Structure formats: C-alpha cells, structure tokens
Amino acid sequence: MFNSKKPSQKFLDLEKYYKSLHSGEITNENKDQIYNGKATMVFAKIIKKIIEKNKLENLLDYGSGKGDRYFNKSDFANEEYPPLEKYWNIKPTLYDPGVPYAKPTNRIFDIVVSIDVLEHIPTEDLNWVINEIFNFSKKIVFLNIACYPAERNFSNGENLHISLFHPMWWYGFITSIASNHKKKCFLVCSSIKDKKFTYDNFAINDDFKNYVD
Numbered sequence: 001m002f003n004s005k006k007p008s009q010k011f012l013d014l015e016k017y018y019k020s021l022h023s024g025e026i027t028n029e030n031k032d033q034i035y036n037g038k039a040t041m042v043f044a045k046i047i048k049k050i051i052e053k054n055k056l057e058n059l060l061d062y063g064s065g066k067g068d069r070y071f072n073k074s075d076f077a078n079e080e081y082p083p084l085e086k087y088w089n090i091k092p093t094l095y096d097p098g099v100p101y102a103k104p105t106n107r108i109f110d111i112v113v114s115i116d117v118l119e120h121i122p123t124e125d126l127n128w129v130i131n132e133i134f135n136f137s138k139k140i141v142f143l144n145i146a147c148y149p150a151e152r153n154f155s156n157g158e159n160l161h162i163s164l165f166h167p168m169w170w171y172g173f174i175t176s177i178a179s180n181h182k183k184k185c186f187l188v189c190s191s192i193k194d195k196k197f198t199y200d201n202f203a204i205n206d207d208f209k210n211y212v213d
Helices: 009-023 038-053 123-136 167-178
Strands: 058-062 074-076 079-081 091-095 109-115 137-146 184-193 196-204
Touching: 009 123, 038 074, 038 109, 038 137, 038 184, 058 123, 109 123, 123 137, 123 167, 137 167, 167 184, 167 196
Parallel strands: 058 091, 058 109, 109 137, 137 184
Antiparallel strands: 074 079, 184 196
16 A cells, blocks of 8 residues: 555655754754664674675665764664774665665665665555565665663654564564565564563575574
C-alpha cells in the first residue's frame, strides 16, 4: 500500500519530528549527542570481519543519524577506535532523512548497514523500507533492531520505538523479504533482560560462526 514515493502519513510526521530533534529545536539536550552513531560501535568488530572476509569496498549506512563515528575516533567499551572509515577501510555513504543526508540515487553498495533504525519505522512502512535496504545492497545487508522500549517518548506519551516485536517476529518478517533478494543478511535483535543487553543473532545465506575467531 505504501512505498518510498508514497509513505504513510505517520512516516512523514516522524520524518519532521526527527529533523526537529536532530536540529535541537524540541529538546534541551546537546543536539550533537543525539543519534550521533554511537550505537554502531557495538557492532564495529563483527562488521569489520564481514567487510574484510567478503572483500567489500563501499558501504551505505541507512539511517545513520549524524554518523560521527565514521569520521571521529571513539572510546567504546574501554577501547579506542579510529574513525570507522579507517577502521573498516571502506568508503562510507550516509543516509538519514533527519540530518539530512540525501538518499542515494541509481547506486548500489557492497554492504548496507542499518543500526537501531527499523524499530523507529511505522509498521505499515516496514515492508518497503526493508526492501529498499536490500535493493541498495549488492552483496550484504547487516541489520540491528532494538526489541525494547526507547528511553525517549513523544509528547503524546508514545514510545519512540513504535515497531516493537519479538526477535523471532523480526526474523520471520525479514526472511520473507530476503528470500526475494538472494543476498547475505545478518540480523541482530537487541533485547534487555535483567537490566542487561542480550542479542539474538540470525544469518541468511551465511553464518555468524564464519566471522568468529
């Protein structure tokens, strides 16, 4: 029913909201710290292995936020990382309608990563958004999805994670789409149990075990 040229009204409303949030118009927080790409660091090492083993040369970060980690060093989990552009040794392209980074046109990329994005997408738009992610990819898709409520709510009290589903729901939904694309897909669903993060890992046309030392 909806597509990239005709998304739902809720999608369009959210796009306006995130532009205002990124610009600092609707918060007293330091706007430079809002969705600056830090969540990507959780997966920096496994993505590096995927890039190296598959000899990937370019990357699209779909829903990158500000994407600061690509161009600035990071201190994460008691380690110091160089900018991801250097750490991964890959040419990055960033896309996020809230920042704004323009959506690429007539391009495909060796790998598309999308970290902590899909849970922010209205359920009625998930099909076309996920298909678009796969269409941007030449070889590999890496997805991380949060399966827990966000710390932030909209002014009406609704949680920012508007598409909250069990990891197995996500696996089934994404598998049904991935089956039409014949590409490798890595899916990590993040949950919180007993105040600790847990991760359910799924791979399509590959295996996470191939990237563990």
